Amino acid sequence: MSVQYLSSEFDVVRNLERCVSCNLCVRECANGVHRIDERSRKLVVDESKCVDCQRCVAMCPTRALKIVKNENSFKENANWSADLISEIVKQSNTGAVLLSSMGAPKPTPVYWDRILINASQVTNPSIDPLREPMETRVFLGKKPEQIRRASDGSLDVSMEPQLVLETPVMFSAMSYGSISYNAHESLARAAQELGVFYNTGEGGLHEDFYRYGANTIVQVASGRFGVHEDYLNAGAAIEIKMGQGAKPGVGGHLPGAKIVGDVSRTRMIPEGVDAISPAPHHDVYSIEDLRQLVYSLKEATRRTKPIIVKVAAVHNIAAIASGVARSGADIIAIDGFRGGTGAAPTRIRDNVGIPVELALAAVDERLRAEGIRNNVSLVVGGSIRNAADVVKAIALGADACYIATAALIALGCRLCRSCQTGRCNWGIATQRPELVQRLDPNVGARRLVNLLSAWRHEIKELMGGMGINSIETLRGNRLMLRGIGMTEKELDILGIKHAGE
Amino acid sequence: MQREGQVRIPSGCAISAMISLKGAATTGEAITKSMVPMRDRSNGLGGGFAGYGIYPDFQDFYAFHVFFDDVAAxxxxEKYLKEGYEIVKSEPIPIRKIPEITDVPIIWRYFVAPLQSVLSRLQLDEKEFVARTVxxxxxxxxxxxxFSSGKNMGAFKAVGFPEDVGRFYRLEEYAGYAWTAHGRYPTNTPGWWGGAHPFGILDYTVVHNGEISSYDANRRFIxxxxxxxxxxxxxxVIAYIADxxxxxxxxxxEETAAVIAAPFWSVVDSLPQKESEQLSYLRKVFPSLLLTGPFSIVLGFDGGLMALNDRLKLRSMVVAEKDDMRYVASEEAAIRIMAPNAEKVYAPAGGEPVIFKVQKGAL
Incomplete structure (x- = not known):
């Protein structure tokens, strides 16, 4: 037997007093962790294949299973952590770039957790959202600089196309291909019921989902997969993806194994061929090129759709956003360092880009300083984890938030970060029919609606506490925030005061 | 301790206002007295008034009322003003020395006209130029x-109770067709004169009772x-929004009121199409100028007053009338001082603007 350079990451613990050998775990695990030994006919385990997706644990009828961290450890070393050693071993095994998925798991500062929210006491009243109207409707899009009047003296109400959201949270881009048909259907149906939007990502729009077009944002990315005139006109808005927070400066790669059947047809590429999205758009090498693409898409849709330009949060984001705001874009989506992905080079994911909190604060302030904040709406994602993050993002200056990881968790994802393998036991990041069918779109849509409904209640509760009954007056209202445990510089960039000030 | 402006200081307050629809002049005595029964709403840390139509002899000139800390300032x-303006009159604002008002700064007024040569060089209209100067x-x-920069109007304010501030400024010697008044209850203030109300830009003045929760969103937008x-x-910030x-x-x-105290979407969505579209448009275009949290304000302008409550009506405010006079105050008691037999006293609904304009040709 060859040397096993790495021990398994997890241990599978089976309580034999509870196990009834129903073998459900065998059928549920696409990674082949649980198996019946052919000779002994007994349940055996190969924990080296376990990714800790928690599917077997969740399905075991007698709750006999748990997955725990393997206690086997390298000799402690503050410089050479176990992760670093493991990565070197893997690279010396294969000679390859390390791949990961979902957002950066390293302990880089999460500024959301260092920001505290205000509440009313004495001098003005808090507002009870159960008794008083509490408004969370927002409009995304360019606002006119000067009002105009019709000949009868009334306001000329025509304006650039707007997206209306009943709650300022949308599902961000995840392509059909990277996630399953059932996952897309869950998102589409939930968006429709919630009065918000989901985003096709760069995989085209499955013909079955055109009926959710009024709640769909269609994406145009560097590979242009699935882009044609009907597609552009099918959605409520078009998003040009220039970058992604999990992998700024890098394109995308959907392995040929996932390009099967409908995925191939929807992407308009042959089956089994790798779908490679180039790092840049090869027709956008500059800001003036972006402007041309923005206006091409506007013309292709007869100026009826707002254009979103999605960029990764990188060092010079404020200047980039200022350029984008003058490019004709109606909405800028900023995707932060901790944003998720179906697959990214690990080094990129963990080292490139900046946290979205800092990017948002810098962009909002810069656009205001230049007097062009009204030219665009700002949507931020990567990563927004709960209703408090949403409230903080809006108070820093965002118009709305994008969520994706949180939505996947609602669908069953347990962040095992193995999307790139295509063996998602929850039926989300896979194209295998037997796995996809595990995600029932009825259940999925319901869970997503539940999630955002719960967040909406929490957002209203937090707003009411601040004496705010309209989300618009929370936007950019940075006096409602205080920092805790931050340096002067961090507070300065976020444009907030320290707690106690 | 930080001065007002370096730190945000919330405050509660009392407001009062009167206007003659016929443009008849009333001295500042009545409005001063109207503040007495609302003394509990102030704490002696700020009081002020605005009078409209009080400078008929200088009605073509902008009246700048200015506080100076010292002669050097x-x-x-003045050196800066002279670069852009002809100053036709420069004088201290007359005061009455009373023990209730202390730490008096230099209080000066200038009647000025922007120099046409400067306006044409900067390609600005007169009002914009004056606003930028201020x-x-x-x-x-x-x-x-x-603290005051309109034509034929003026604000008067100080640290003190409003009725003392009125006597201090000898308001009984001025006569105007409209007056507003304010008594302040700041929760934490070093007591700076500039922080008292009204606040104004050009002929717009605002007296306000409340604490808006939308402040920083409004400020960063404007x-x-x-x-x-x-x-x-x-x-x-409310004065700037109005301007x-x-x-x-x-x-x-009316449209301005529909921006700053926008009707709820549930109301807008149920209105007839045309009206609903107009209101939706205002809300979509100026979402950051909505004010939330409690407020009652009286906006003074050339030729009229507008009273407005926040859309939940979280602050008291009543209006009343007697003959050609119209009154607004935080409490009816204040109105009864100005007009004991005032009629049609009622409390406007939240977000319902009450607009009084002097009849056309009366001024």
Whole structure:
């Protein structure tokens, strides 16, 4: 037997007093962790294949299973952590770039957790959202600089196309291909019921989902997969993806194994061929090129759709956003360092880009300083984890938030970060029919609606506490925030005061 | 301790206002007395008044009322003013020395006209130029503070109870067709004169009772358009919003009210289509100028007053009338002082603007 350079990451613990050998775990695990030994006919385990997706644990009828961290450890070393050693071993095994998925798991500062929210006491009243109207409707899009009047003296109400959201949270881009048909259907149906939007990502729009077009944002990315005139006109808005927070400066790669059947047809590429999205758009090498693409898409849709330009949060984001705001874009989506992905080079994911909190604060302030904040709406994602993050993002200056990881968790994802393998036991990041069918779109849509409904209640509760009954007056209202445990510089960039000030 | 402007200070308050629809002049005595029964609503840390139609002899000139910390500040400010204006009159504002009002700064007034040569060089209309001058002095000239800058009107304010402030400024010697008044209850203040109300820009003045929760959203939006909120008070930002919407966007008073105290979507969505579209449009275009949290304000302008409550009506405010006179106050008691037999006393609904304009040709 060859040397096993790495021990398994997890241990599978089976309580034999509870196990009834129903073998459900065998059928549920696409990674082949649980198996019946052919000779002994007994349940055996190969924990080296376990990714800790928690599917077997969740399905075991007698709750006999748990997955725990393997206690086997390298000799402690503050410089050479176990992760670093493991990565070197893997690279010396294969000679390859390390791949990961979902957002950066390293302990880089999460500024959301260092920001505290205000509440009313004495001098003005808090507002009870159960008794008083509490408004969370927002409009995304360019606002006119000067009002105009019709000949009868009334306001000329025509304006650039707007997206209306009943709650300022949308599902961000995840392509059909990277996630399953059932996952897309869950998102589409939930968006429709919630009065918000989901985003096709760069995989085209499955013909079955055109009926959710009024709640769909269609994406145009560097590979242009699935882009044609009907597609552009099918959605409520078009998003040009220039970058992604999990992998700024890098394109995308959907392995040929996932390009099967409908995925191939929807992407308009042959089956089994790798779908490679180039790092840049090869027709956008500059800001003036972006402007041309923005206006091409506007013309292709007869100026009826707002254009979103999605960029990764990188060092010079404020200047980039200022350029984008003058490019004709109606909405800028900023995707932060901790944003998720179906697959990214690990080094990129963990080292490139900046946290979205800092990017948002810098962009909002810069656009205001230049007097062009009204030219665009700002949507931020990567990563927004709960209703408090949403409230903080809006108070820093965002118009709305994008969520994706949180939505996947609602669908069953347990962040095992193995999307790139295509063996998602929850039926989300896979194209295998037997796995996809595990995600029932009825259940999925319901869970997503539940999630955002719960967040909406929490957002209203937090707003009411601040004496705010309209989300618009929370936007950019940075006096409602205080920092805790931050340096002067961090507070300065976020444009907030320290707690106690 | 930080001065007002370096720190945001919330405050509760009392307001009162009167106007003659016929444009008949009343002295400042009645409005001063109206504040007495509302003494509990102030705490002696700020009181003020605005009178309209009080400078008929100088009605073509902008009346700048200015506080100076010292003579050096005044000299520097005057030097700057002379670069852009003809100053036709420069004098201290007459005061009455009373023990209740202390720490008096230099209080001066100038009647000025912008120099046409400067206006044409900068390609600015007169009002925009004056507004910029005021904002520049207030944000950049240490020790100078312009607290009134309209034509044929003036604000008078100080640290003290409002009825004392009225006597201090000898308001009984002025006569105007409209008056507003304010008594302040700041929760934490070093007591700076500039922080008292009313706050004004050009002929717009605001007296306000409340604490808006939307303040920083409003401030950061309005500062995109050249305004600088140097006081960090609600009243200041509301005055700038009124100036922006009325003068620069040319909205009507009703439309302005529909922006700053926007009707709820549930109401807008149920209105007839045309009306619903108009209101939706205003809300979509000016979402950051909505004010939330409690407020009752009286906006004074050339030829009229507008009273407005926040959309939940979280602050008291009543209006009443007697003959050609119209009254607004935080409490009916104040109105009864000005007009014991006032009629049709009623409390306007939240977000319902009450607009009084002097009849056409009366002025």
């Amino acid at each position: 005044q000299k520097e400010c 904002i520049k002095i207030n944000s950049q000239f240490q020790g100078s503070y312009v 500062e995109m358009f050249g305004y600088k909120c140097s006081l960090q008070t609600d009243t200041e 922006y919407l009325l003068r620069r966007q040319k909205l009507t008073l």
